[in-house]
Every structure is written in C-alpha cells, then in structure tokens.
Amino acid sequence: MKSSPIVAVLAVVAALLLPAAPAAAHTSLRGSDPAENAQVAVLSKMTLEFTESVRFPAVVLTGPDGERYENGKPRVEGRKVIQDVGPAQALPSGTFTIAYRVVSKDGHPVEGEIPFTYAPVDTPKAGSAEPSTAQPALAQAAAPSENPAGKTGDDDRQIPAWIWVVVFGIAGIGIGMAFSMRKKP
Ligand SMILES: [Cu+2]
Secondary structure (H helix, E strand, C coil): CCHHHHHHHHHHHHHHHCCHHHHHCCCCEEEEECCCCCEECCCCEEEEEECCCCEEEEEEEECCCCCECECCCCEEECCEEEEEECCHHHCCCEEEEEEEEEECCCCCEEEEEEEEEECCCCHHHHHHHHHHHHCHHHHHHHHHHHCCCCHHHHHHHHHHHHHHHHHHHHHHHHHHHHHHHHHCC
16 A cells, blocks of 8 residues: 555656666767868768667768769768768769658668868869979979970079170260370379
8 A cells, every 4th residue: 555656656767767768869960071160171981880780771961052972872880880972073062951861770860961171182283282392303494395385494594684784884874984084193
C-alpha cells in the first residue's frame, strides 16, 4: 500500500524519459571539411563527419550561380561521408552550400546545410615569381635574348637616352666654358 505512490511516480518519470531516449540516439554532424562559414582556396572534395556510422548518404553542393557541383556519388567511410567535387576549372568563386541527408543507426533521417566560401588563389602570380628567385642563373641568361622584344627592353633604351643627352649636354657646356675661360687671359 505504501509503495504504490512511489511506483506511480516512477512510472510517470519513466514515461517522461523514455521518449527522450530514442531522440538522443540520433546521429548528428560532428564536423565538416569545408567547415561551416569557412573560406577555402582548394575545393576538390567534401568530408562530413558524424557522431556515429551512417547509411544512404546524399550530398548536394550548390554554387553561387545555383548550379550543382557535386561529382559522382558519396561514399561512407565509418563515421565519415566523402563526396567529390566537380572539375576545379569549372568552380566559380563565391558562397557554396552543402546540403546533406543521411540515415542514422536508429533509422531516422538526419539532414542539414553547411554554407562556406570558395576563394581560389591566383596561381599565375606565384608561378612567375618562383623561377626568378629559385633559378637566378637561368633568368640572367635568358634576359639578353628577351630584352629586344620584351617590355623591359623599351625601358632600358629610354632611360640611357635621357642620361646620355644630359651627360653630353653638361659635358659640352663644361668643355665650351673651359676653352672660353682659357682663351680670355
Ligand atoms: Cu532517431
């Protein structure tokens, strides 16, 4: 008779807690590469890591132009879902959005969106700067043959022209003054 109220209370508490238990078993996104709101310079694949192993992944990558840039189908490696990205040449810079949907162990679908920014680095600038510092001998040897047709050749010709005009002008005036000074006495 005394224990019945306690049992009733326990039954109520258990009833309140049990619905929460399956929800806690839901898997969730642990992290991603690219990360949410991150800025990346290289974008060849996406990795989504969940708190437990997942099944039936679907990943869509939407670009700033509204086009889709996921390439092929996603693959599951344990807790990770890996999705390749379309050809790097075709990727526009700007804000992308990863939309994912997976099925967790308890059978419930889990989905979400991850926005990030793709800002590729200009490779031509870095490429032209490396040879001049890494291979100075080749750069110097190639310089004379490039000068006649190159832009630097025009600059090299203009600067000496100014210098020679000034030098000969001053020298001519100086010589003329020197002769005139000597003839007067
Ligand atoms: Cu669930």
